[in-house]
Amino acid sequence: MSKLQSIDIQVLGDFQSLYGKKWPKYSQEYYILRNVIVFSKVEPQLKHINAYTLADQRAKELGLFLILDRYQLFVGCLGYSLELLEQALHQLDWNRGILCSSIPSRYLASVLKVIQAKGLTIEYNHESNLYHLSxxxxxxxxxxxxxxxxxxxxxxxxxxxxxxxxxxxxxxxxxxxxxxxxxxxxxxxxxxxxxxxxxxxxxxxxxxxxxxxxxxxxxxxxxxxxxxxxxxxxxxxxxxDVIAEIYPKNKASSNLFSKLGFQVIDQCYWINTAPATGKFTWPEGQ
The missing domain is CATH 3.40.630.30 (Gcn5-related N-acetyltransferase (GNAT))
Structure with a gap:
Protein backbone atom coordinates (compact mmCIF):
# COMPACT_ATOMS: atom_id res chain seq x y z
CA MET A 1 0.00 0.00 0.00
CA SER A 2 1.32 3.45 -0.91
CA LYS A 3 2.08 5.74 2.02
CA LEU A 4 0.40 9.04 2.71
CA GLN A 5 2.75 11.97 2.18
CA SER A 6 2.60 15.74 2.54
CA ILE A 7 2.55 17.86 -0.60
CA ASP A 8 3.76 21.42 -1.17
CA ILE A 9 2.36 24.42 -3.02
CA GLN A 10 4.01 23.45 -6.31
CA VAL A 11 2.28 20.07 -6.37
CA LEU A 12 -1.02 21.67 -5.34
CA GLY A 13 -0.68 23.99 -8.33
CA ASP A 14 -0.11 21.04 -10.64
CA PHE A 15 -3.19 19.33 -9.22
CA GLN A 16 -5.28 22.48 -9.57
CA SER A 17 -4.67 22.59 -13.32
CA LEU A 18 -6.01 19.03 -13.61
CA TYR A 19 -9.31 20.00 -12.00
CA GLY A 20 -9.80 22.91 -14.39
CA LYS A 21 -10.95 20.43 -17.03
CA LYS A 22 -14.59 19.34 -17.53
CA TRP A 23 -15.76 22.59 -15.96
CA PRO A 24 -17.74 23.05 -13.73
CA LYS A 25 -17.81 19.39 -12.62
CA TYR A 26 -14.63 19.68 -10.57
CA SER A 27 -14.99 23.34 -9.60
CA GLN A 28 -15.04 22.57 -5.87
CA GLU A 29 -11.76 20.71 -6.02
CA TYR A 30 -10.27 23.48 -8.17
CA TYR A 31 -11.23 26.25 -5.76
CA ILE A 32 -10.14 24.53 -2.54
CA LEU A 33 -6.72 23.90 -4.09
CA ARG A 34 -6.49 27.45 -5.40
CA ASN A 35 -7.49 28.96 -2.06
CA VAL A 36 -5.08 26.84 -0.01
CA ILE A 37 -2.29 28.01 -2.32
CA VAL A 38 -3.36 31.65 -1.91
CA PHE A 39 -3.71 31.33 1.86
CA SER A 40 -0.23 29.81 2.11
CA LYS A 41 1.29 32.64 0.09
CA VAL A 42 -0.57 35.53 1.71
CA GLU A 43 -0.30 34.26 5.29
CA PRO A 44 2.48 31.65 5.44
CA GLN A 45 2.25 31.71 9.23
CA LEU A 46 -1.18 30.02 9.14
CA LYS A 47 -1.12 26.73 11.02
CA HIS A 48 -3.06 23.49 10.84
CA ILE A 49 -3.69 23.42 7.09
CA ASN A 50 -2.13 20.23 5.74
CA ALA A 51 -2.29 18.70 2.26
CA TYR A 52 -1.60 15.03 1.50
CA THR A 53 -1.48 12.59 -1.39
CA LEU A 54 -0.12 9.08 -1.84
CA ALA A 55 3.48 8.29 -2.76
CA ASP A 56 2.22 6.73 -5.97
CA GLN A 57 2.58 8.08 -9.49
CA ARG A 58 -1.00 7.11 -10.29
CA ALA A 59 -2.21 9.24 -7.37
CA LYS A 60 -0.37 12.26 -8.75
CA GLU A 61 -1.77 11.67 -12.24
CA LEU A 62 -5.25 11.61 -10.72
CA GLY A 63 -4.62 14.72 -8.64
CA LEU A 64 -5.51 12.79 -5.48
CA PHE A 65 -5.49 15.05 -2.44
CA LEU A 66 -6.68 15.23 1.13
CA ILE A 67 -6.68 18.69 2.68
CA LEU A 68 -7.17 18.85 6.43
CA ASP A 69 -7.96 22.37 7.61
CA ARG A 70 -7.86 21.88 11.37
CA TYR A 71 -10.81 19.47 11.65
CA GLN A 72 -12.34 20.07 8.20
CA LEU A 73 -11.52 17.53 5.49
CA PHE A 74 -11.69 18.22 1.74
CA VAL A 75 -10.96 15.51 -0.82
CA GLY A 76 -10.39 15.15 -4.55
CA CYS A 77 -9.53 12.40 -7.01
CA LEU A 78 -10.04 12.23 -10.77
CA GLY A 79 -11.00 9.05 -12.56
CA TYR A 80 -13.65 6.41 -12.07
CA SER A 81 -11.75 4.12 -9.68
CA LEU A 82 -11.48 5.56 -6.18
CA GLU A 83 -9.45 2.72 -4.66
CA LEU A 84 -6.47 5.04 -4.14
CA LEU A 85 -8.67 7.63 -2.45
CA GLU A 86 -9.84 5.00 0.01
CA GLN A 87 -6.24 4.01 0.69
CA ALA A 88 -5.41 7.61 1.49
CA LEU A 89 -8.45 8.10 3.70
CA HIS A 90 -7.62 4.95 5.68
CA GLN A 91 -4.22 6.41 6.57
CA LEU A 92 -5.58 9.69 7.85
CA ASP A 93 -5.78 10.17 11.62
CA TRP A 94 -9.49 10.24 12.46
CA ASN A 95 -9.09 9.98 16.24
CA ARG A 96 -9.82 13.61 17.07
CA GLY A 97 -12.99 13.77 15.00
CA ILE A 98 -13.25 15.07 11.44
CA LEU A 99 -15.82 17.16 9.60
CA CYS A 100 -15.90 15.90 6.01
CA SER A 101 -16.77 19.18 4.34
CA SER A 102 -18.78 19.73 1.16
CA ILE A 103 -17.83 16.27 -0.13
CA PRO A 104 -18.98 15.96 -3.77
CA SER A 105 -21.42 13.10 -4.30
CA ARG A 106 -18.88 11.13 -6.38
CA TYR A 107 -16.74 10.58 -3.26
CA LEU A 108 -19.54 9.84 -0.79
CA ALA A 109 -19.44 6.02 -1.02
CA SER A 110 -15.66 5.95 -0.51
CA VAL A 111 -15.80 8.25 2.52
CA LEU A 112 -18.61 6.28 4.14
CA LYS A 113 -16.83 3.00 3.44
CA VAL A 114 -13.73 4.15 5.32
CA ILE A 115 -15.78 5.58 8.19
CA GLN A 116 -17.61 2.26 8.54
CA ALA A 117 -14.40 0.23 8.34
CA LYS A 118 -12.90 2.28 11.16
CA GLY A 119 -16.00 1.92 13.30
CA LEU A 120 -16.43 5.68 13.62
CA THR A 121 -19.62 7.30 14.89
CA ILE A 122 -21.33 9.70 12.50
CA GLU A 123 -22.82 12.62 14.43
CA TYR A 124 -24.58 14.02 11.40
CA ASN A 125 -24.73 13.56 7.62
CA HIS A 126 -26.31 16.39 5.63
CA GLU A 127 -26.88 16.66 1.89
CA SER A 128 -26.75 19.99 0.05
CA ASN A 129 -27.44 20.98 -3.53
CA LEU A 130 -24.63 22.76 -5.35
CA TYR A 131 -25.84 25.80 -7.29
CA HIS A 132 -23.64 27.24 -10.05
CA LEU A 133 -23.61 30.54 -11.93
CA SER A 134 -21.02 31.41 -14.58
CA ASP A 241 -17.74 31.27 -11.35
CA VAL A 242 -20.07 31.49 -8.36
CA ILE A 243 -21.08 28.38 -6.42
CA ALA A 244 -23.41 28.03 -3.46
CA GLU A 245 -24.62 25.10 -1.40
CA ILE A 246 -28.14 24.93 -0.05
CA TYR A 247 -29.95 22.30 1.96
CA PRO A 248 -32.90 21.00 -0.10
CA LYS A 249 -35.32 21.81 2.74
CA ASN A 250 -34.29 25.46 2.66
CA LYS A 251 -36.92 26.44 0.09
CA ALA A 252 -36.44 30.19 0.56
CA SER A 253 -32.73 30.06 -0.33
CA SER A 254 -33.32 27.54 -3.12
CA ASN A 255 -35.89 29.86 -4.69
CA LEU A 256 -33.62 32.89 -4.26
CA PHE A 257 -30.70 31.32 -6.09
CA SER A 258 -32.90 29.82 -8.80
CA LYS A 259 -34.43 33.22 -9.51
CA LEU A 260 -30.94 34.68 -9.90
CA GLY A 261 -30.12 32.10 -12.58
CA PHE A 262 -28.14 29.58 -10.54
CA GLN A 263 -28.53 25.94 -11.60
CA VAL A 264 -28.02 22.77 -9.58
CA ILE A 265 -24.95 20.88 -10.87
CA ASP A 266 -24.36 18.31 -8.11
CA GLN A 267 -24.91 17.38 -4.49
CA CYS A 268 -22.37 17.52 -1.68
CA TYR A 269 -22.31 16.16 1.85
CA TRP A 270 -21.26 17.27 5.31
CA ILE A 271 -20.38 14.30 7.51
CA ASN A 272 -19.15 14.83 11.06
CA THR A 273 -17.42 11.94 12.82
CA ALA A 274 -17.11 11.90 16.58
CA PRO A 275 -13.67 11.65 18.22
CA ALA A 276 -12.60 8.06 18.82
CA THR A 277 -11.99 8.81 22.50
CA GLY A 278 -12.94 11.76 24.65
CA LYS A 279 -14.34 15.08 23.52
CA PHE A 280 -13.48 17.17 20.50
CA THR A 281 -10.81 19.77 21.23
CA TRP A 282 -9.88 22.74 19.05
CA PRO A 283 -6.23 22.49 17.82
CA GLU A 284 -3.80 24.41 20.01
CA GLY A 285 -2.30 27.64 18.71
CA GLN A 286 -3.53 29.66 15.79
Whole structure:
Protein backbone atom coordinates (compact mmCIF):
# COMPACT_ATOMS: atom_id res chain seq x y z
CA MET A 1 0.00 0.00 0.00
CA SER A 2 1.32 3.45 -0.91
CA LYS A 3 2.08 5.74 2.02
CA LEU A 4 0.40 9.04 2.71
CA GLN A 5 2.75 11.97 2.18
CA SER A 6 2.60 15.74 2.54
CA ILE A 7 2.55 17.86 -0.60
CA ASP A 8 3.76 21.42 -1.17
CA ILE A 9 2.36 24.42 -3.02
CA GLN A 10 4.01 23.45 -6.31
CA VAL A 11 2.28 20.07 -6.37
CA LEU A 12 -1.02 21.67 -5.34
CA GLY A 13 -0.68 23.99 -8.33
CA ASP A 14 -0.11 21.04 -10.64
CA PHE A 15 -3.19 19.33 -9.22
CA GLN A 16 -5.28 22.48 -9.57
CA SER A 17 -4.67 22.59 -13.32
CA LEU A 18 -6.01 19.03 -13.61
CA TYR A 19 -9.31 20.00 -12.00
CA GLY A 20 -9.80 22.91 -14.39
CA LYS A 21 -10.95 20.43 -17.03
CA LYS A 22 -14.59 19.34 -17.53
CA TRP A 23 -15.76 22.59 -15.96
CA PRO A 24 -17.74 23.05 -13.73
CA LYS A 25 -17.81 19.39 -12.62
CA TYR A 26 -14.63 19.68 -10.57
CA SER A 27 -14.99 23.34 -9.60
CA GLN A 28 -15.04 22.57 -5.87
CA GLU A 29 -11.76 20.71 -6.02
CA TYR A 30 -10.27 23.48 -8.17
CA TYR A 31 -11.23 26.25 -5.76
CA ILE A 32 -10.14 24.53 -2.54
CA LEU A 33 -6.72 23.90 -4.09
CA ARG A 34 -6.49 27.45 -5.40
CA ASN A 35 -7.49 28.96 -2.06
CA VAL A 36 -5.08 26.84 -0.01
CA ILE A 37 -2.29 28.01 -2.32
CA VAL A 38 -3.36 31.65 -1.91
CA PHE A 39 -3.71 31.33 1.86
CA SER A 40 -0.23 29.81 2.11
CA LYS A 41 1.29 32.64 0.09
CA VAL A 42 -0.57 35.53 1.71
CA GLU A 43 -0.30 34.26 5.29
CA PRO A 44 2.48 31.65 5.44
CA GLN A 45 2.25 31.71 9.23
CA LEU A 46 -1.18 30.02 9.14
CA LYS A 47 -1.12 26.73 11.02
CA HIS A 48 -3.06 23.49 10.84
CA ILE A 49 -3.69 23.42 7.09
CA ASN A 50 -2.13 20.23 5.74
CA ALA A 51 -2.29 18.70 2.26
CA TYR A 52 -1.60 15.03 1.50
CA THR A 53 -1.48 12.59 -1.39
CA LEU A 54 -0.12 9.08 -1.84
CA ALA A 55 3.48 8.29 -2.76
CA ASP A 56 2.22 6.73 -5.97
CA GLN A 57 2.58 8.08 -9.49
CA ARG A 58 -1.00 7.11 -10.29
CA ALA A 59 -2.21 9.24 -7.37
CA LYS A 60 -0.37 12.26 -8.75
CA GLU A 61 -1.77 11.67 -12.24
CA LEU A 62 -5.25 11.61 -10.72
CA GLY A 63 -4.62 14.72 -8.64
CA LEU A 64 -5.51 12.79 -5.48
CA PHE A 65 -5.49 15.05 -2.44
CA LEU A 66 -6.68 15.23 1.13
CA ILE A 67 -6.68 18.69 2.68
CA LEU A 68 -7.17 18.85 6.43
CA ASP A 69 -7.96 22.37 7.61
CA ARG A 70 -7.86 21.88 11.37
CA TYR A 71 -10.81 19.47 11.65
CA GLN A 72 -12.34 20.07 8.20
CA LEU A 73 -11.52 17.53 5.49
CA PHE A 74 -11.69 18.22 1.74
CA VAL A 75 -10.96 15.51 -0.82
CA GLY A 76 -10.39 15.15 -4.55
CA CYS A 77 -9.53 12.40 -7.01
CA LEU A 78 -10.04 12.23 -10.77
CA GLY A 79 -11.00 9.05 -12.56
CA TYR A 80 -13.65 6.41 -12.07
CA SER A 81 -11.75 4.12 -9.68
CA LEU A 82 -11.48 5.56 -6.18
CA GLU A 83 -9.45 2.72 -4.66
CA LEU A 84 -6.47 5.04 -4.14
CA LEU A 85 -8.67 7.63 -2.45
CA GLU A 86 -9.84 5.00 0.01
CA GLN A 87 -6.24 4.01 0.69
CA ALA A 88 -5.41 7.61 1.49
CA LEU A 89 -8.45 8.10 3.70
CA HIS A 90 -7.62 4.95 5.68
CA GLN A 91 -4.22 6.41 6.57
CA LEU A 92 -5.58 9.69 7.85
CA ASP A 93 -5.78 10.17 11.62
CA TRP A 94 -9.49 10.24 12.46
CA ASN A 95 -9.09 9.98 16.24
CA ARG A 96 -9.82 13.61 17.07
CA GLY A 97 -12.99 13.77 15.00
CA ILE A 98 -13.25 15.07 11.44
CA LEU A 99 -15.82 17.16 9.60
CA CYS A 100 -15.90 15.90 6.01
CA SER A 101 -16.77 19.18 4.34
CA SER A 102 -18.78 19.73 1.16
CA ILE A 103 -17.83 16.27 -0.13
CA PRO A 104 -18.98 15.96 -3.77
CA SER A 105 -21.42 13.10 -4.30
CA ARG A 106 -18.88 11.13 -6.38
CA TYR A 107 -16.74 10.58 -3.26
CA LEU A 108 -19.54 9.84 -0.79
CA ALA A 109 -19.44 6.02 -1.02
CA SER A 110 -15.66 5.95 -0.51
CA VAL A 111 -15.80 8.25 2.52
CA LEU A 112 -18.61 6.28 4.14
CA LYS A 113 -16.83 3.00 3.44
CA VAL A 114 -13.73 4.15 5.32
CA ILE A 115 -15.78 5.58 8.19
CA GLN A 116 -17.61 2.26 8.54
CA ALA A 117 -14.40 0.23 8.34
CA LYS A 118 -12.90 2.28 11.16
CA GLY A 119 -16.00 1.92 13.30
CA LEU A 120 -16.43 5.68 13.62
CA THR A 121 -19.62 7.30 14.89
CA ILE A 122 -21.33 9.70 12.50
CA GLU A 123 -22.82 12.62 14.43
CA TYR A 124 -24.58 14.02 11.40
CA ASN A 125 -24.73 13.56 7.62
CA HIS A 126 -26.31 16.39 5.63
CA GLU A 127 -26.88 16.66 1.89
CA SER A 128 -26.75 19.99 0.05
CA ASN A 129 -27.44 20.98 -3.53
CA LEU A 130 -24.63 22.76 -5.35
CA TYR A 131 -25.84 25.80 -7.29
CA HIS A 132 -23.64 27.24 -10.05
CA LEU A 133 -23.61 30.54 -11.93
CA SER A 134 -21.02 31.41 -14.58
CA UNK A 135 -18.87 34.49 -14.08
CA UNK A 136 -20.31 35.92 -17.30
CA UNK A 137 -23.89 35.62 -16.02
CA UNK A 138 -22.97 36.90 -12.55
CA UNK A 139 -21.59 40.10 -14.03
CA UNK A 140 -25.01 40.78 -15.58
CA UNK A 141 -26.90 40.68 -12.26
CA UNK A 142 -28.56 44.05 -11.56
CA UNK A 143 -27.52 45.82 -8.35
CA UNK A 144 -29.90 48.37 -6.84
CA UNK A 145 -28.96 49.36 -3.30
CA UNK A 146 -31.86 51.13 -1.54
CA UNK A 147 -31.46 54.64 -0.16
CA UNK A 148 -30.16 54.69 3.40
CA UNK A 149 -28.07 51.55 3.05
CA UNK A 150 -24.50 50.84 1.96
CA UNK A 151 -22.91 47.74 0.42
CA UNK A 152 -19.30 46.97 1.30
CA UNK A 153 -16.98 44.10 2.17
CA UNK A 154 -17.28 42.69 5.67
CA UNK A 155 -14.68 43.42 8.33
CA UNK A 156 -13.21 40.90 10.74
CA UNK A 157 -15.08 42.67 13.55
CA UNK A 158 -18.34 41.69 11.83
CA UNK A 159 -17.44 38.04 12.35
CA UNK A 160 -18.53 38.20 16.00
CA UNK A 161 -22.09 39.19 15.10
CA UNK A 162 -22.20 36.75 12.17
CA UNK A 163 -21.00 33.86 14.33
CA UNK A 164 -23.56 34.62 17.05
CA UNK A 165 -26.40 34.72 14.52
CA UNK A 166 -25.22 31.71 12.49
CA UNK A 167 -27.29 28.53 13.15
CA UNK A 168 -24.16 26.39 12.64
CA UNK A 169 -21.92 28.26 15.06
CA UNK A 170 -19.60 25.94 16.98
CA UNK A 171 -16.17 25.85 18.55
CA UNK A 172 -13.74 27.30 16.02
CA UNK A 173 -16.37 28.77 13.68
CA UNK A 174 -15.48 32.34 14.69
CA UNK A 175 -11.88 31.71 13.64
CA UNK A 176 -12.98 30.39 10.25
CA UNK A 177 -15.31 33.35 9.67
CA UNK A 178 -12.58 35.84 10.56
CA UNK A 179 -10.10 34.12 8.26
CA UNK A 180 -12.53 33.92 5.35
CA UNK A 181 -13.49 37.58 5.68
CA UNK A 182 -9.79 38.47 5.75
CA UNK A 183 -8.71 36.32 2.80
CA UNK A 184 -11.77 35.87 0.58
CA UNK A 185 -14.46 38.11 -0.94
CA UNK A 186 -17.42 38.89 1.33
CA UNK A 187 -20.32 41.31 1.34
CA UNK A 188 -22.40 43.14 3.90
CA UNK A 189 -25.32 45.57 3.76
CA UNK A 190 -25.18 48.32 6.39
CA UNK A 191 -27.72 50.84 7.63
CA UNK A 192 -26.03 54.17 6.87
CA UNK A 193 -27.60 55.94 9.84
CA UNK A 194 -26.86 53.38 12.54
CA UNK A 195 -23.94 51.59 10.76
CA UNK A 196 -25.65 48.33 11.71
CA UNK A 197 -24.89 45.23 9.63
CA UNK A 198 -28.28 44.00 8.42
CA UNK A 199 -27.44 41.36 5.79
CA UNK A 200 -24.31 39.44 4.88
CA UNK A 201 -22.72 36.63 2.92
CA UNK A 202 -19.20 35.15 2.91
CA UNK A 203 -17.16 32.81 0.73
CA UNK A 204 -15.66 29.62 2.16
CA UNK A 205 -12.20 28.16 1.59
CA UNK A 206 -13.59 25.85 -1.10
CA UNK A 207 -15.14 28.73 -2.99
CA UNK A 208 -18.76 28.31 -1.90
CA UNK A 209 -21.06 31.09 -0.77
CA UNK A 210 -21.89 30.63 2.89
CA UNK A 211 -23.40 32.19 6.01
CA UNK A 212 -26.03 34.08 4.01
CA UNK A 213 -28.28 35.75 6.53
CA UNK A 214 -30.52 38.78 7.05
CA UNK A 215 -31.24 40.40 10.41
CA UNK A 216 -34.76 39.47 11.51
CA UNK A 217 -35.88 43.11 11.57
CA UNK A 218 -34.89 43.58 7.91
CA UNK A 219 -36.30 40.46 6.28
CA UNK A 220 -38.65 40.39 3.28
CA UNK A 221 -37.01 43.44 1.72
CA UNK A 222 -34.84 41.64 -0.82
CA UNK A 223 -31.65 42.21 1.16
CA UNK A 224 -30.54 38.57 0.96
CA UNK A 225 -30.77 38.66 -2.81
CA UNK A 226 -28.94 42.01 -2.86
CA UNK A 227 -25.86 40.79 -0.97
CA UNK A 228 -25.76 37.56 -3.02
CA UNK A 229 -25.85 39.52 -6.29
CA UNK A 230 -23.19 41.98 -5.16
CA UNK A 231 -20.86 39.30 -3.80
CA UNK A 232 -21.40 37.24 -6.95
CA UNK A 233 -20.29 40.18 -9.07
CA UNK A 234 -17.17 40.67 -6.94
CA UNK A 235 -16.30 36.99 -7.31
CA UNK A 236 -16.98 37.08 -11.06
CA UNK A 237 -14.73 40.14 -11.39
CA UNK A 238 -11.90 37.87 -10.21
CA UNK A 239 -12.68 35.53 -13.11
CA UNK A 240 -14.38 32.93 -10.92
CA ASP A 241 -17.74 31.27 -11.35
CA VAL A 242 -20.07 31.49 -8.36
CA ILE A 243 -21.08 28.38 -6.42
CA ALA A 244 -23.41 28.03 -3.46
CA GLU A 245 -24.62 25.10 -1.40
CA ILE A 246 -28.14 24.93 -0.05
CA TYR A 247 -29.95 22.30 1.96
CA PRO A 248 -32.90 21.00 -0.10
CA LYS A 249 -35.32 21.81 2.74
CA ASN A 250 -34.29 25.46 2.66
CA LYS A 251 -36.92 26.44 0.09
CA ALA A 252 -36.44 30.19 0.56
CA SER A 253 -32.73 30.06 -0.33
CA SER A 254 -33.32 27.54 -3.12
CA ASN A 255 -35.89 29.86 -4.69
CA LEU A 256 -33.62 32.89 -4.26
CA PHE A 257 -30.70 31.32 -6.09
CA SER A 258 -32.90 29.82 -8.80
CA LYS A 259 -34.43 33.22 -9.51
CA LEU A 260 -30.94 34.68 -9.90
CA GLY A 261 -30.12 32.10 -12.58
CA PHE A 262 -28.14 29.58 -10.54
CA GLN A 263 -28.53 25.94 -11.60
CA VAL A 264 -28.02 22.77 -9.58
CA ILE A 265 -24.95 20.88 -10.87
CA ASP A 266 -24.36 18.31 -8.11
CA GLN A 267 -24.91 17.38 -4.49
CA CYS A 268 -22.37 17.52 -1.68
CA TYR A 269 -22.31 16.16 1.85
CA TRP A 270 -21.26 17.27 5.31
CA ILE A 271 -20.38 14.30 7.51
CA ASN A 272 -19.15 14.83 11.06
CA THR A 273 -17.42 11.94 12.82
CA ALA A 274 -17.11 11.90 16.58
CA PRO A 275 -13.67 11.65 18.22
CA ALA A 276 -12.60 8.06 18.82
CA THR A 277 -11.99 8.81 22.50
CA GLY A 278 -12.94 11.76 24.65
CA LYS A 279 -14.34 15.08 23.52
CA PHE A 280 -13.48 17.17 20.50
CA THR A 281 -10.81 19.77 21.23
CA TRP A 282 -9.88 22.74 19.05
CA PRO A 283 -6.23 22.49 17.82
CA GLU A 284 -3.80 24.41 20.01
CA GLY A 285 -2.30 27.64 18.71
CA GLN A 286 -3.53 29.66 15.79
Missing amino acids: AEDALQLPIDCPTGFKLKSLSEEDAYLIDQAWPYSQEGSLFFLQRQIRLCPSMGLYDEQTHKLVAWCTRTQDGLLAALQVDNKYKRRGFGSLVVKTLSQDIAALGD
